[in-house]
Amino acid sequence: EAGVTQFPSHSVIEKGQTVTLRCDPISGHDNLYWYRRVMGKEIKFLLHFVKESKQDESGMPNNRFLAERTGGTYSTLKVQPAELEDSGVYFCASSQEGGAADTQYFGPGTRLTVL
Amino acid sequence: EDKVVQSPLSLVVHEGDTVTLNCSYEVTNFRSLLWYKQEKKAPTFLFMLTSSGIEKKSGRLSSILDKKELFSILNITATQTGDSAVYLCAGGVSGNTPLVFGKGTRLSVIA
Numbered sequence: 001e002a003g004v005t006q007f008p009s010h011s012v013i014e015k016g017q018t019v020t021l022r023c024d025p026i027s028g029h030d031n032l033y034w035y036r037r038v039m040g041k042e043i044k045f046l047l048h049f050v051k052e053s054k055q056d057e058s059g060m061p062n063n064r065f066l067a068e069r070t071g072g073t074y075s076t077l078k079v080q081p082a083e084l085e086d087s088g089v090y091f092c093a094s095s096q097e098g099g100a101a102d103t104q105y106f107g108p109g110t111r112l113t114v115l
Numbered sequence: 116e117d118k119v120v121q122s123p124l125s126l127v128v129h130e131g132d133t134v135t136l137n138c139s140y141e142v143t144n145f146r147s148l149l150w151y152k153q154e155k156k157a158p159t160f161l162f163m164l165t166s167s168g169i170e171k172k173s174g175r176l177s178s179i180l181d182k183k184e185l186f187s188i189l190n191i192t193a194t195q196t197g198d199s200a201v202y203l204c205a206g207g208v209s210g211n212t213p214l215v216f217g218k219g220t221r222l223s224v225i226a
Contacts, residue, residue, distance in 0.1 A: 004157070042217060042219075045215070048213055093214075104149075106151070109157065
């Protein structure tokens with residue numbers, strides 16, 4: 001079974017530019033989460049989808065961040081315009097609906113560097 | 116605010132040593148505690164603990180949860196260089212809700 005995949009692995013952009021990150025969850029997982037790790041800090045929650053609906057977006061830092069999950073499969077996270085403080089590693093995770101729902105499986109992350 | 120605190124932040128041991136990693140938590144509506152191992156890329160799932168006092172084991176790794184004192188430990192016996200990684204602890208709130216992570220413990224096992 002394929003795990004959670006993310007694209008790209010690493011992105012370097014200039015301040016003010018736009019970047020779109022993609023996450024493909026494990027097939028059949030309804031729950032999809034975005035997290036971010038800024039250097040020296042903990043991994044922090046950004047957003048939770050259940051299928052195509054945003055269940056919880058309380059962790060989104062501001063309106064420069066837009067997440068979508070059209071069709072309830074893969075998800076994208078767009079940062080526009082990017083700022084220096086957006087640099088970090090963006091992780092995606094997915095989990096099933098049901099008894100083992102708390103077990104979130106993580107992707108390898110996308111390292112975003114904003115210069 | 117919910118928080119998870121791990122200690123130590125970093126640890127260097129020799130092959131064959133036994134290590135204990137600590138995780139304390141304050142998570143509203145706490146349901147489960149999860150341990151992950153992160154080497155180069157994706158954090159990989161190790162354990163999920165929901166009941167107090169019941170040890171979970173997987174090879175040389177074991178973990179236990181104390182819901183009264185709000186902490187968990189992860190033990191690794193007879194460490195190997197392949198155990199070198201960042202070990203992450205996370206608290207899960209009830210239902211399908213986001214995880215609250217600690218900063219992680221960076222374990223380095225030297226030959």
